[in-house]
Amino acid sequence: MKKYCVIGHPISHSRSPQLHMAGFQEFQIEAEFTAIDIKPSNLSNWIKTTFCSEYSGAAITIPHKKNIAEFVDIQSESAQKIGAINTLFWKNNKLWGTNTDCLGALRALETINPNIENKKILILGAGGASRAIVFALQIAKAHITIWNRTVIKAQELAEDFDSEYVRELSEIDSDEYDIIINTTSVGLNEWKSPFPESLWRQQHIAFDIVYKPLETKFLADAFAKGAQTITGDKMLVWQALEQFKIWHNINLEPEIMERAFFVY
Ligand code: ATR
Numbered sequence: 001m002k003k004y005c006v007i008g009h010p011i012s013h014s015r016s017p018q019l020h021m022a023g024f025q026e027f028q029i030e031a032e033f034t035a036i037d038i039k040p041s042n043l044s045n046w047i048k049t050t051f052c053s054e055y056s057g058a059a060i061t062i063p064h065k066k067n068i069a070e071f072v073d074i075q076s077e078s079a080q081k082i083g084a085i086n087t088l089f090w091k092n093n094k095l096w097g098t099n100t101d102c103l104g105a106l107r108a109l110e111t112i113n114p115n116i117e118n119k120k121i122l123i124l125g126a127g128g129a130s131r132a133i134v135f136a137l138q139i140a141k142a143h144i145t146i147w148n149r150t151v152i153k154a155q156e157l158a159e160d161f162d163s164e165y166v167r168e169l170s171e172i173d174s175d176e177y178d179i180i181i182n183t184t185s186v187g188l189n190e191w192k193s194p195f196p197e198s199l200w201r202q203q204h205i206a207f208d209i210v211y212k213p214l215e216t217k218f219l220a221d222a223f224a225k226g227a228q229t230i231t232g233d234k235m236l237v238w239q240a241l242e243q244f245k246i247w248h249n250i251n252l253e254p255e256i257m258e259r260a261f262f263v264y
Contacts, residue, residue, distance in 0.1 A: 002031040003054055004247065007038045007046070008061035015261060016059045019240040022260035023252045031056075040067065047071045051088070052095070057247045058088040059240075060097075065128065072097035082132045087243050098246065101129065102136035104239025105209070109179065111254075112205055112228055116140040120176055124194045125183035126153040129209055133183055134161045142179075145172070149184070149194075174199040180222070181207045187216035194218065202226035209235050233261050 006016035012035070020033040038046050043064055048071070051058060060068050065084040069075060072088065076098035079085045085097035109116060119142045123130055126148035134157060137144055144163035148154035151167050158165035166172055186194040187210045195218055200206070206222030211232030219229045237257045244252045 002029075002056045004031060004033045004057045004059075005036050005055060006033075006059035006061060007036050007043075007064060009037055009039050009063060011035045011037045011061070014059075014061060015236060016061075016240060018260045018263065019237065019257045020244065022256050023244050023248070023250070026252065026256050027248070027250060029248060038064070040064070043067060044071070055088075056090065057243075059243060060086050060088065068097060071095070078102050078132075078135060082128075082135050084128055084132065086239070087246060089246050099132055100239040100242035100246070101132035101235070103242050104237075105133040105181075105207075105235050106136040106140055107238040107241070108230055108234035109205070109207060111234065112230055113179070116142050118143065119178040121145070121179040121181065122147065122172065122177050123181045123183060124148070124186075126150070126157045127183065130183040131157060131160075133181060133209075134163060138162065145177075147172075169196060169199065172199070174201055174204075177201075177204060179205045179207065181209070182216070182218045183209050185210070187218050188212060191217050193221055195221070197221045197224075200225035200227055204228075205230065207234075208232050211236060233258070237261055 006014050014035045017033045017035050024031050068085045073094040074096050078099040079097050082099045087098045087100050089096050121142045121144050123146045138161045146154045146158050146165045147169055154165040184194050186192050200222050204227040206219055206227050207230040208216050208218045209232050210216050214231045223229050240257055241252055
C-alpha cells in the first residue's frame, strides 16, 4: 500500500488527511494518508530514514515549508520563486519539492472570476501565503497592489514580483479594485477585519484565506455591501486538488474534497 502524509508541528489541526482520503475512496486507490508531527530538530533524520524509504509523497506545512528545501533534489520554479515547498513527490528517482498554494489560490479565484488578466487586485499581508498568491497572480497577469502592517515587507514583496505597494489603506481608491484578498491572520478565531468596512464596494470580490471561522468579519463586511465572497476552505481544497493531480495523475472533482472538508 502506498503511503502519503502531511508533516508539520503542530499537526493535529490539518485537514489534508480527510481531503486526500476522500479522493482515495472515490477512485479506490489503495493508499494511506496520515498526519505526522515532526519537530524541526527531527526533520533531517525523518526525511532521510523514514520518508525516503517508505513514502510516495508528502504535504509540508508550518514550520517546515522553507527548511525542507535542503532535502530535495530538485525544486520547481514555483517553489524557488516563492521560497517555500508544500509538496514532495518522486519523479525519475529524484525527490522534487513544489508549491501548490499558488495555483490553489488562483483556481479558487477562478471559480468566481475565470479571467484574472488585467484585474486590479489588492492583497492584504506580505507573509508566506501572500508570496504564493502574488506569484500566481503575477503569472496570470493581474495588476497587484500589496498592503502590509509592516511596510518594508510589502515593499520587498512588491519589488520581487514587479508589483505596487501602499503604506496605508487610506491611500487606495477602492473603486479601482476588482478583487481584495486577505492573507493576514487577522480574523483567525476572532471577529476582526484588516480592511475598513467603508472601503467595500459592490463590484468587489472578497477572498479570505482564513478558514477558522469560515465566515470572517472581512467576508461579512464585503457581503453586506453586496460583494461576492470566497471562503478560506476554497484555497485549501484547490491546493490539495493540485497535489492529488501531481501524486496520482487524476483531476479530482472539487466537490469531493469540498464535501470532505465539512465532514469532521
Ligand atoms: P502565512 O504563512 O500564513 O502568510 P506569516 O508569514 O506569519 O503567515 O504572515 C502573517 C501575515 O499576517 C503578515 O503579513 C503579518 O503582518 P506583519 O508582516 O506586519 O507581521 C500579518 N498580520 C498578523 N497579525 C496582524 C495584525 N494584527 N494586523 C495586521 N496584519 C497582521
